[in-house]
Amino acid sequence: MALLRVQDLNVHLGESHILQGVSFEVPEGGVTALLGRNGVGKTTTLRAMMGLVPRRGTVSLAGEELTRLPTHAIVRRGVGYVPEDRDVFAGLSVDENLRLAERGGTPRYELVYELFPELKIRGAQKAGTLSGGQQQMVAIARALLNDNPVLLVDEPTKGLAPLLVTEVAAALERAAELTTVLLVEQNLAVVARVAQQVVVLDMGRVVHTGTAAELLGDPAKVRSLLGVHGGSH
Amino acid sequence: MSTFVLLTITGLGLGAMYFLVASGLSLIYGLMGVLNFAHGALITVGAYATWWMSTQVGGGQGTKLLVAAVFGIAVGAVLAALIELVLIRPLYQRPVEQVLVTVGLALVLNALVEAIWGFDARPFPVPSWMIDTTTVLGASIPNDRFVEIAAAVLVLLGLNAFLRYTRYGLIIRAGVENRAMVTALGIDVRKAFTLVFAIGGAAAALAGVLSGVYYGVVDPGRGTSLLIFAFIVVVIGGFGSIGGTAVAAVAVGLIQQYANYYASSGLGDLAVVLLLAIVLLLKPEGLAPKVAH
Numbered sequence: 001m002a003l004l005r006v007q008d009l010n011v012h013l014g015e016s017h018i019l020q021g022v023s024f025e026v027p028e029g030g031v032t033a034l035l036g037r038n039g040v041g042k043t044t045t046l047r048a049m050m051g052l053v054p055r056r057g058t059v060s061l062a063g064e065e066l067t068r069l070p071t072h073a074i075v076r077r078g079v080g081y082v083p084e085d086r087d088v089f090a091g092l093s094v095d096e097n098l099r100l101a102e103r104g105g106t107p108r109y110e111l112v113y114e115l116f117p118e119l120k121i122r123g124a125q126k127a128g129t130l131s132g133g134q135q136q137m138v139a140i141a142r143a144l145l146n147d148n149p150v151l152l153v154d155e156p157t158k159g160l161a162p163l164l165v166t167e168v169a170a171a172l173e174r175a176a177e178l179t180t181v182l183l184v185e186q187n188l189a190v191v192a193r194v195a196q197q198v199v200v201l202d203m204g205r206v207v208h209t210g211t212a213a214e215l216l217g218d219p220a221k222v223r224s225l226l227g228v229h230g231g232s233h
Numbered sequence: 234m235s236t237f238v239l240l241t242i243t244g245l246g247l248g249a250m251y252f253l254v255a256s257g258l259s260l261i262y263g264l265m266g267v268l269n270f271a272h273g274a275l276i277t278v279g280a281y282a283t284w285w286m287s288t289q290v291g292g293g294q295g296t297k298l299l300v301a302a303v304f305g306i307a308v309g310a311v312l313a314a315l316i317e318l319v320l321i322r323p324l325y326q327r328p329v330e331q332v333l334v335t336v337g338l339a340l341v342l343n344a345l346v347e348a349i350w351g352f353d354a355r356p357f358p359v360p361s362w363m364i365d366t367t368t369v370l371g372a373s374i375p376n377d378r379f380v381e382i383a384a385a386v387l388v389l390l391g392l393n394a395f396l397r398y399t400r401y402g403l404i405i406r407a408g409v410e411n412r413a414m415v416t417a418l419g420i421d422v423r424k425a426f427t428l429v430f431a432i433g434g435a436a437a438a439l440a441g442v443l444s445g446v447y448y449g450v451v452d453p454g455r456g457t458s459l460l461i462f463a464f465i466v467v468v469i470g471g472f473g474s475i476g477g478t479a480v481a482a483v484a485v486g487l488i489q490q491y492a493n494y495y496a497s498s499g500l501g502d503l504a505v506v507l508l509l510a511i512v513l514l515l516k517p518e519g520l521a522p523k524v525a526h
Contacts, residue, residue, distance in 0.1 A: 050417060052413060052417065070416070070421075071413075071416040071417055072416045072417075072418075072419050072420055072421045072422070073421075075416075075417060075418065075419030076419045081417045083414065083417065087411055087414040087417075089406070089407045089410045089411060089414070090410060091406065091410055092403070092406060092407060092410075096403055096406075096407075099403065100403055100404065100407055100415070100418060100420070101418045101419075103418075103419050142418060146419075
């Protein structure tokens with residue numbers, strides 16, 4: 001059963017028709033990867049789902065329509081968001097970044113510090129002085145702090161060193177044990193490691209849906225859909 | 234030496250008023266991206282509300298001023314919150330319309346004050362001990378200067394504590410950096426907007442009260458003249474920075490006083506514009522931009 005359903009999502013930015021009727025479903029549990037070449041609308045899809053850009057179409061979570069809600073209310077329904085550029089608050093400390101993300105209930109600091117012990121050590125450090133990888137940890141930790149049924153995670157490994165990519169992938173795997181993840185990711189090795197389902201976009205439309213194993217096991221399909229050589233395993 | 238001390242403390246008193254006006258402007262722009270041209274009218278309204286209340290209550294001048302100032306500051310805060318809720322909120326992401334509305338509102342509020350209380354200046358309830366002087370290093374300093382400086386320091390400390398130690402302060406500091414990301418953490422940032430407007434309105438009204446004490450009278454043009462220098466202070470200090478605003482306010486107040494005395498009377502305003510030009514050339518983003526502490 002689909003936990004998240006996106007139907008006929010359209011986004012215009014200026015004169016450009018970025019998303020042209022994007023529709024797909026995200027099943028409950030595990031990781032669904034949203035793939036595609038650069039500039040096909042993956043980040044815009046997540047931003048539109050979060051209400052961060054003007055859009056038409058519907059997005060529903062467990063049958064509840066989200067599209068009429070403002071961004072903060074969508075998050076409060078249980079949609080966590082890790083943006084592409086991390087967007088940590090540079091002038092705030094790591095602790096303050098995390099505290100800001102608390103939304104009532106019991107924040108899951110144990111989980112966050114289990115995944116990213118470094119954040120505990122660097123609690124008083126200004127987030128703007130962290131490395132890219134550490135900032136990514138803060139961004140993911142903010143989303144994991146609350147018990148969100150769904151996480152939208154946008155290119156978490158972008159620009160990271162290989163060791164950090166492994167660490168982030170491990171965190172995503174752990175997150176997927178607790179919640180449903182919709183992941184935008186260019187690194188196919190990470191996709192192969194964490195994702196079960198894939199949705200492929202091209203020119204603002206969905207051009208393929210299926211299992212990750214089926215897509216990544218077919219180098220010709222990977223090449224035609226993603227414009228890269230297969231063999232990510 | 235005594236002249237220099239007098240100029241310095243008077244400059245600090247002026248800087249205190251600039252800071253009170255500019256801190257609200259700076260936070261409002263830093264958090265919400267709204268250039269509030271009606272902020273000067275809040276100074277005028279705060280001053281007139283205080284003056285009016287002082288004519289309604291009994292007691293000595295000190296009690297009158299205290300009660301009336303609390304009333305004036307409350308009026309400033311409530312009016313600012315109403316402005317945000319009714320006029321600004323429907324116009325987020327529409328900066329041109331915001332400017333037109335706030336300029337129009339400033340004109341309307343000033344005209345309203347003139348229509349009700351006339352164009353003439355009104356005597357402000359200043360207790361005699363504030364008019365008296367205290368000798369500092371040979372200079373006779375009117376006591377109101379110390380009140381103005383102390384009020385601004387208290388507001389600066391209070392704002393810093395609020396921003397540093399409260400959840401709303403955290404939201405405002407984060408919102409100054411990246412408003413969209415604050416909402417993406419599930420926070421209704423609009424409540425912070427209203428709060429910041431109210432805080433700015435209260436600080437502007439307090440500046441109105443203190444300007445009444447400083448000049449001994451209130452007049453309808455008071456807010457406009459203070460607002461011009463407050464905008465300069467905000468640009469020099471950096472939008473969204475309370476610390477930068479405080480430093481810039483002191484610099485502007487002192488330079489104005491020194492230039493007026495040591496160069497030529499009337500050159501103070503020109504010196505401030507020169508300072509603005511120098512900062513814009515060397516550090517266009519201001520002394521401490523976009524960090525609200």
